Amino acid sequence: MSTTIDLDEPAVGPTFTPISTGRKIRNGIAAVLVTLAFLVAVVPLVWVLWTVIAEGLSVVLRPGWWTQSLNGLLGRQQGGGAYHAIYGTLMQSLIAAAIATPIGILVAIYLVEYGAKSRLARATTFMVDILTGIPSIVAALFVYAVWIAILGFDRSAFAVSLALVLLMVPVVVRSTEEMLRIVPDDLREAAYALGVPKWKTIVRIVIPTALSGMLTGISLALARIMGETAPMLILVAYAPFINYNVFAGNMASLPLLMTVERANPTEAGSDRIWGAAITLILIITVFQLIAALLSRVTAPKTK
Amino acid sequence: MAKRLDLKDVDIYYGSFQAVDGVTLSIPPNSVTAFIGPSGCGKSTVLRALNRMHEVVPGARVEGEVLLDGEDIYAPNVDPVSVRRTIGMVFQRPNPFPTMSIRDNVVAGLKLQGVKNKKVLDEVAERSLRGANLWNEVKDRLNKPGGSLSGGQQQRLCIARAIAVQPEVLLMDEPCSALDPISTLAIEDLIANLKKQYTIVIVTHNMQQAARVSDQTAFFNLRATGEPGRLVEIGDTEKVFSTPTEKATEDYISGRFG
Numbered sequence: 001m002s003t004t005i006d007l008d009e010p011a012v013g014p015t016f017t018p019i020s021t022g023r024k025i026r027n028g029i030a031a032v033l034v035t036l037a038f039l040v041a042v043v044p045l046v047w048v049l050w051t052v053i054a055e056g057l058s059v060v061l062r063p064g065w066w067t068q069s070l071n072g073l074l075g076r077q078q079g080g081g082a083y084h085a086i087y088g089t090l091m092q093s094l095i096a097a098a099i100a101t102p103i104g105i106l107v108a109i110y111l112v113e114y115g116a117k118s119r120l121a122r123a124t125t126f127m128v129d130i131l132t133g134i135p136s137i138v139a140a141l142f143v144y145a146v147w148i149a150i151l152g153f154d155r156s157a158f159a160v161s162l163a164l165v166l167l168m169v170p171v172v173v174r175s176t177e178e179m180l181r182i183v184p185d186d187l188r189e190a191a192y193a194l195g196v197p198k199w200k201t202i203v204r205i206v207i208p209t210a211l212s213g214m215l216t217g218i219s220l221a222l223a224r225i226m227g228e229t230a231p232m233l234i235l236v237a238y239a240p241f242i243n244y245n246v247f248a249g250n251m252a253s254l255p256l257l258m259t260v261e262r263a264n265p266t267e268a269g270s271d272r273i274w275g276a277a278i279t280l281i282l283i284i285t286v287f288q289l290i291a292a293l294l295s296r297v298t299a300p301k302t303k
Numbered sequence: 304m305a306k307r308l309d310l311k312d313v314d315i316y317y318g319s320f321q322a323v324d325g326v327t328l329s330i331p332p333n334s335v336t337a338f339i340g341p342s343g344c345g346k347s348t349v350l351r352a353l354n355r356m357h358e359v360v361p362g363a364r365v366e367g368e369v370l371l372d373g374e375d376i377y378a379p380n381v382d383p384v385s386v387r388r389t390i391g392m393v394f395q396r397p398n399p400f401p402t403m404s405i406r407d408n409v410v411a412g413l414k415l416q417g418v419k420n421k422k423v424l425d426e427v428a429e430r431s432l433r434g435a436n437l438w439n440e441v442k443d444r445l446n447k448p449g450g451s452l453s454g455g456q457q458q459r460l461c462i463a464r465a466i467a468v469q470p471e472v473l474l475m476d477e478p479c480s481a482l483d484p485i486s487t488l489a490i491e492d493l494i495a496n497l498k499k500q501y502t503i504v505i506v507t508h509n510m511q512q513a514a515r516v517s518d519q520t521a522f523f524n525l526r527a528t529g530e531p532g533r534l535v536e537i538g539d540t541e542k543v544f545s546t547p548t549e550k551a552t553e554d555y556i557s558g559r560f561g
């Protein structure tokens with residue numbers, strides 16, 4: 001009864017087909033390329049970190065690295081520390097952050113909450129875009145021209161901070177703007193419907209909702225300016241001793257210390273460079289960790 | 304506490320586009336009025352004009368009179384913030400404040416108006432949550448975030464938040480359209496209770512809901528696409544649903560629309 005069996009066979013082939021050889025090959029090539037790209041990106045990064053740690057770790061563990069300056073030491077003399085440069089880096093960038101953060105946040109609030117599509121708002125957005133791309137040397141030269149050449153102030157750590165402000169404001173504006181924009185209008189309307197005025201809605205509802213993301217943005221901006229070198233080279237000179245006065249005199253900073261010690265061919269010189277490098281990375285990491293922690297604490301919760 | 308609302312020849316514009324034309328109607332105190340009609344006919348627009356919420360849209364404006372117990376809410380010296388304090392609103396999607404606990408969500412209005420006394424706030428929180436039929440479900444986790452509740456609970460939290468500032472009128476824009484049937488029933492029960500203290504206006508797409516909860520029903524419609532929406536007919540819910548005077552109302556209610 002073979003005819004009956006033939007009738008029971010399906011008239012068409014199976015619905016599912018095996019993966020074709022061509023696709024297997026393309027899949028394999030894509031996998032190799034993606035892995036290579038990953039390695040190209042990550043290997044140098046790990047290499048840099050490894051080198052810095054290998055060369056610098058013993059330096060920052062030396063007694064005095066975190067508490068002493070290089071005052072009175074000759075170039076080839078080991079010893080001393082980077083306290084003067086750490087102070088300078090922290091002071092210059094924190095002053096800049098203290099000025100740039102409120103300005104940046106206020107501008108972002110204007111752009112998102114008040115400016116809507118007004119001409120001033122569009123002009124501001126355009127200016128912020130341009131400022132974001134400004135090279136740090138240009139910001140430094142601008143501050144030199146206005147603050148020192150025209151207004152007649154001396155070169156100082158504060159002048160450096162001003163240049164850093166120029167670099168930081170657009171980054172803060174941009175990131176804050178993004179964060180404020182993703183706060184749903186539902187929340188603003190809910191507050192208005194309770195009889196809450198607009199400014200109070202912004203301060204008590206919108207900003208707390210966006211705060212977590214804003215903090216992340218600010219900390220990234222801070223990390224960016226901490227590693228800047230050009231403003232320090234132009235607006236203040238290196239000092240191997242501790243200067244607490246940001247308004248007068250030379251002041252060290254970690255990037256500046258590294259630049260200056262490059263002219264020092266001795267082992268002490270290269271130790272200082274690696275030590276300063278690892279110190280800078282550590283400081284930035286600590287700030288990132290603090291920001292990540294704050295950001296987690298302030299994030300809206302659902303549990 | 305509840306007050307009446309009267310609309311006299313209200314036209315509403317978004318910039319140069321007229322969205323609503325010549326609406327005249329009365330909403331008695333302690334009643335539930337349902338706004339029904341096809342999408343885009345201006346129900347939300349009219350509702351938002353009742354507490355000046357449309358003003359958050361640049362270029363939106365209202366002509367005509369909206370009277371709360373005879374007082375024009377659009378009179379030149381009236382602060383829109385004070386209007387919204389008196390005429391509260393519940394939105395389509397539950398929108399608790401994500402950074403606040405359940406308790407703080409409920410008393411957010413009072414807190415932001417400057418009330419600091421913890422005892423007063425706790426009392427208001429409990430009273431409002433009881434009023435919103437939510438107290439028993441949340442009383443043991445008042446300090447948990449508002450976002451931890453289910454959608455239906457969040458919407459009742461939003462109602463509690465709206466009644467915590469003791470408005471006279473409560474506006475609801477499709478408050479159940481994002482909710483499951485059980486949560487919807489919970490809110491409908493709640494509306495029947497709230498009527499004792501507030502005047503309620505509710506926009507709904509659900510005919511049965513309008514029939515179940517409202518005392519009077521207003522049917523809005525467009526004459527044609529692109530034309531402004533207008534009020535076709537308003538009357539006792541029973542009458543509108545059983546013997547509507549307009550053919551368009553009958554078609555819409557019986558589902559023979561368009």
Ligand SMILES: Nc1ncnc2c1ncn2[C@@H]1O[C@H](COP(=O)(O)OP(=O)(O)O)[C@@H](O)[C@H]1O
Nearest residue numbers: 317322341342343344345346347348349360532
């Ligand atoms: N913010 C707005 N800007 C401009 N036009 C709007 C806005 N909101 C609503 N409209 C228009 O007004 C009309 C009525 O809309 P709406 O009140 O939302 O209708 P409904 O709530 O009945 O669905 C629609 O034509 C809509 O496109």
Ligand SMILES: [Mg+2]
Nearest residue numbers: 346347348476
């Ligand atoms: Mg609507």
